[in-house]
Each structure stands twice: as C-alpha cells, then as structure tokens.
Amino acid sequence: MCLYCKKALKVSIARLAKASRELSPYRALRHISSKITRSMKTIFVTGFPGFIAGRLIELLAQDDNARFLLLVEPRFGARARAEIARLAQKTAGDRDRFHLLEGDITQPQLGLSTMEFERAREETTALFHLAAIYDLAVARDVAMRVNVEGTRNVNRFALKLPRLERYHYVSTCYVAGKRTGLIRETELEHSAGFRNFYEESKYLAELEVDRLKDCLPITIYRPAVVCGDSKTGETTKYDGIYYLINYILMQPDLLSLVNIGNKRVRLNVVPVDFVVRAMATLARDERAIGATVHLADPEPLTTYDLFETIAEAAAGHGSRLHVPPTLVRSTLQLPFSETITGLPRVGVPYFFIEQIYDTTRARELLEPHGVVCPSFPSYVHALIAYVRAHPQP
Known part of the structure; x- marks a missing residue:
C-alpha cells in the first residue's frame, strides 16, 4: 500500500470512530436522509469548459441520476456558464444539475473554499481529471506546475473521497515519448526521452496516477491525435491533422499534386465523438477498473x-x-517554412514518429458495447467542410 493510501485509510478509520461516538438521534436522522440523497451520482470534472469535457458531460448527463461538480478557472467563468446553458438545453435537463466551482488544480484544495472542498469531498462518486496544458511549445515550469503538480493535487483529492467509485484520468499516447515500434497499453516507464515538455509532463503525471491503481479504482485513457466530430466536423482547435488540412486548403488544386507524406510513418487520428463515447462507456464498465487504454485507431x-x-x-x-521524406523534414524545420506552410516547427516531429499504438485492451472493452473507432476516410469530408465553413475555430 502506498504512503498516500496509508494516510487516507488512517484518517477514514479515525473519522468513522468519531462519528459512531457522536451520532445523536438528530444526527442519525440527518444521516439516514443523506444516505437517500447519496443514491444520486455526483461527478466531479476538471478541465471544464474544454471541448472534450463538455462533450463528455453531455453523454454522462443522459443519466438522470447524475449531478455534476465542474471545476473551472475563474477566467473561463463566462464560457463555462454559457456551456452549462448549452448542456441543459441539449440534455433537456435541469440546469441546477450542473454546479460550477471556481478553482485551480495547481492550488491546495484545488483552489476551493473550505466549504466547497468539503461538499465536493463528501458528495463525489466519480472523478474525471481532464485539466492539463495541451501545448507542444509549453515552457517546462508551466507544464510541470499544471500537468504534474496539478495532477498530484487531484490525486490527493481523490484519496479523500469516501464515496469514490471511479477515478478517470485522461493522459495521451505520447507519454511514449521518443520510443519507436509497438507501444503497448500495459507499458509506461521508459528512458527514451521526449520531444517536448508537454510529453514529459504528461508522462510524469500518468506515473503519479498509475501508482495509485492499487489504492483506487482507476481507469487511464490515452487518446491519440484528437480531431473534430466524425459527423459534423465540429472542433475548437486547428492542430494535429488540421495542419495538413489547412496546408492543402490554401491551394487545393496545386498543393494536392505534391505529396509531402511518408509511406513508413503512421499518424494516429481519432475523432472527438469516439473518444468521449469510449470514456462514457467505460465509465459504466467495471471491467475497465485498473486498465490503461489507448483510444486510438487500430488501423x-x-x-x-x-x-x-x-x-x-x-x-x-x-x-x-x-517528395522524399528527408527533404520534407529538413525543409519544414527551416525558420521561414512556418509562414509558408502554416505548420509550426514544434509539430513537425509528429509527422515522422514511427510508433504503433496497441489497442488490444481498448477493443476488448469497447467492442462488446458497439463502440468502434471510425476510419479516417469515412469522416474526412466532414472535417474539411467544417474548416471551410469556419476559417477560425
């Protein structure tokens, strides 16, 4: 048992003993009443109102017994309130089911007041940790503070939850860093190095969560390169595969004539609707407890x-x-290439990574539920149509 868990167990036993001594008839009545209330599911989510978080909550809110505690940084308050209005309308649900908590994962007690922290601690039954810096060019101090120390704070919170049924952590396939070849879902620790501080910080953060699997009911999700919705094309950020889409769309007839891709390297792209559906599905499947799954395209x-x-x-x-790949890579690394192609140099290596993400466990868990990753050709028209209709996401 890890040190965190030993401390949490000791505190829980002490609290239980104290409660048994102090439970007056009035408190006993309140205790019974609270047990009835606790039949409701209370889902705590970090990373709201992010695109993935919003879409995930939309699926989870289909359960009428689910309430949501949504951690949001104060600077995103207006966006968060607008997203809650959208969610309430989309799910035909009560707006009061969605409760905003202004806070910050990098702060003690997640930046919450003592009253809010205690409420969240007592009520939370499921925890989804999505908050992170998703930026390939992020500075090391920022990456470590948000992605690593922030995750440690969420872990400390998770260990204090008496009603916790599941802890869901969103990582990335790129914790594999500079490894090559087949990357298995069961593999994590390595010494191959990283291309940037984003990768390194997410790797260190996943290590922190993975070490708690013996103490908590954890599922870790590693999405590949996430793009827009496979049906509508909707997205909020043009990165990843969009660098290539926007490059070709600058002059489709001309630029499409010269292929700058690589026949040996695969870029694993997954639509956001597959990612959130997979997470929402596995949240209800106890077989996923203790698993790490690649949310990636198997082909x-x-x-x-x-x-x-x-x-x-x-x-x-x-x-x-x-064009030969060596020439493409050297050209894209030149300072002026960013202006011409729109492809940031920090993103260039991702089009030359020789990694294959094993999806054996993910498919074993998801396919019985009918959740399958669609092929890129089946939704590429939706992505392009959305980009053409929305030059700025």
Missing part, C-alpha cells in the same frame, strides 16, 4: 495516405509527385 493511415485522402476530398484528385 491508422500513413502520412502519405492521409495526404492522399485529404487531397481527394479537398481537390477531387490525388497527388502526381512524392
């Missing part, structure tokens, strides 16, 4: 084929020429 396309697929959808034809 990802090479970057060469991704280029061809996007070119066909955007221009109606594929390429005529193929």
Whole structure:
C-alpha cells in the first residue's frame, strides 16, 4: 500500500470512530436522509469548459441520476456558464444539475473554499481529471506546475473521497515519448526521452496516477491525435491533422499534386465523438477498473495516405509527385517554412514518429458495447467542410 493510501485509510478509520461516538438521534436522522440523497451520482470534472469535457458531460448527463461538480478557472467563468446553458438545453435537463466551482488544480484544495472542498469531498462518486496544458511549445515550469503538480493535487483529492467509485484520468499516447515500434497499453516507464515538455509532463503525471491503481479504482485513457466530430466536423482547435488540412486548403488544386507524406510513418487520428463515447462507456464498465487504454485507431493511415485522402476530398484528385521524406523534414524545420506552410516547427516531429499504438485492451472493452473507432476516410469530408465553413475555430 502506498504512503498516500496509508494516510487516507488512517484518517477514514479515525473519522468513522468519531462519528459512531457522536451520532445523536438528530444526527442519525440527518444521516439516514443523506444516505437517500447519496443514491444520486455526483461527478466531479476538471478541465471544464474544454471541448472534450463538455462533450463528455453531455453523454454522462443522459443519466438522470447524475449531478455534476465542474471545476473551472475563474477566467473561463463566462464560457463555462454559457456551456452549462448549452448542456441543459441539449440534455433537456435541469440546469441546477450542473454546479460550477471556481478553482485551480495547481492550488491546495484545488483552489476551493473550505466549504466547497468539503461538499465536493463528501458528495463525489466519480472523478474525471481532464485539466492539463495541451501545448507542444509549453515552457517546462508551466507544464510541470499544471500537468504534474496539478495532477498530484487531484490525486490527493481523490484519496479523500469516501464515496469514490471511479477515478478517470485522461493522459495521451505520447507519454511514449521518443520510443519507436509497438507501444503497448500495459507499458509506461521508459528512458527514451521526449520531444517536448508537454510529453514529459504528461508522462510524469500518468506515473503519479498509475501508482495509485492499487489504492483506487482507476481507469487511464490515452487518446491519440484528437480531431473534430466524425459527423459534423465540429472542433475548437486547428492542430494535429488540421495542419495538413489547412496546408492543402490554401491551394487545393496545386498543393494536392505534391505529396509531402511518408509511406513508413503512421499518424494516429481519432475523432472527438469516439473518444468521449469510449470514456462514457467505460465509465459504466467495471471491467475497465485498473486498465490503461489507448483510444486510438487500430488501423491508422500513413502520412502519405492521409495526404492522399485529404487531397481527394479537398481537390477531387490525388497527388502526381512524392517528395522524399528527408527533404520534407529538413525543409519544414527551416525558420521561414512556418509562414509558408502554416505548420509550426514544434509539430513537425509528429509527422515522422514511427510508433504503433496497441489497442488490444481498448477493443476488448469497447467492442462488446458497439463502440468502434471510425476510419479516417469515412469522416474526412466532414472535417474539411467544417474548416471551410469556419476559417477560425
């Protein structure tokens, strides 16, 4: 048993003993009443009102017995209130089911007041930790403070929850860093190094959560490169595969003629609706307790084929020429290439990573529920249509 768990167990026993001594008839009545109230599910979510968090809550809110405690940084308060209005309308639910808590995962007690922290501690039955800095160019001190120390604070909170049934942590496939070849869901620790502080901080954060699996009912999710909705194309950020989409859309007929992809390297892309549906599904499946799952495409396309697929959808034809990958990579690393192609140099390495993400456990858990990752060609038209309709996300 880890040190965190020993301390938590000791505190819980002490509290139980004290409660048994002090429970007056009036308090006993309140205790019975609270047990009835506690039949409700209370889901605590960090990272609200992020795109993934909002869509995940929309699915979870289909359960009429679910209430939500949503941790939001004060600067995102207006956005969060607007998102709650959308969620209430979308789910035809009571707006009071969604309670905003202004706080910060980098602060003690998650930046909450003592009263709010105690309420959250007593009521929470499920915890979803999505809050993180998702920026390939993030400075090390910021990445470590938010992604690592912030996760430690959420872990401390999780260990204090007497009613906790599940702790869901969102990581990334890129905790694999500079490893190559097949990356298994059961593998985490390595010494291959990282391309940036985002990868390193998410790796260190996942280590912190993984070490609590013996103490808490944890499921860890590692999404691949998340893109927009497979049906509507909706997204809030143009990164990842959008660098290539926006590059081709600058001059579709011309730029689609010269393929700058790589026939050996695969870029694993998954639509956001698959990611949130997978998480919402596994949240109800006890078989996922203790599991780490890759939310990735089991049959990802090479970057060469991704280029061809996007070119066909955007221009109606594929390429005529193929530029050698070594030349492409060296050219994209030049200072002026960012201005011309729109592809930030920090994103270039991700089109040349020779990694394959094993999805064995994810498929074992998801396929019985009918949850399958759609193929990129089946939704590329939706992505392109959305980008054309919304030049700025």
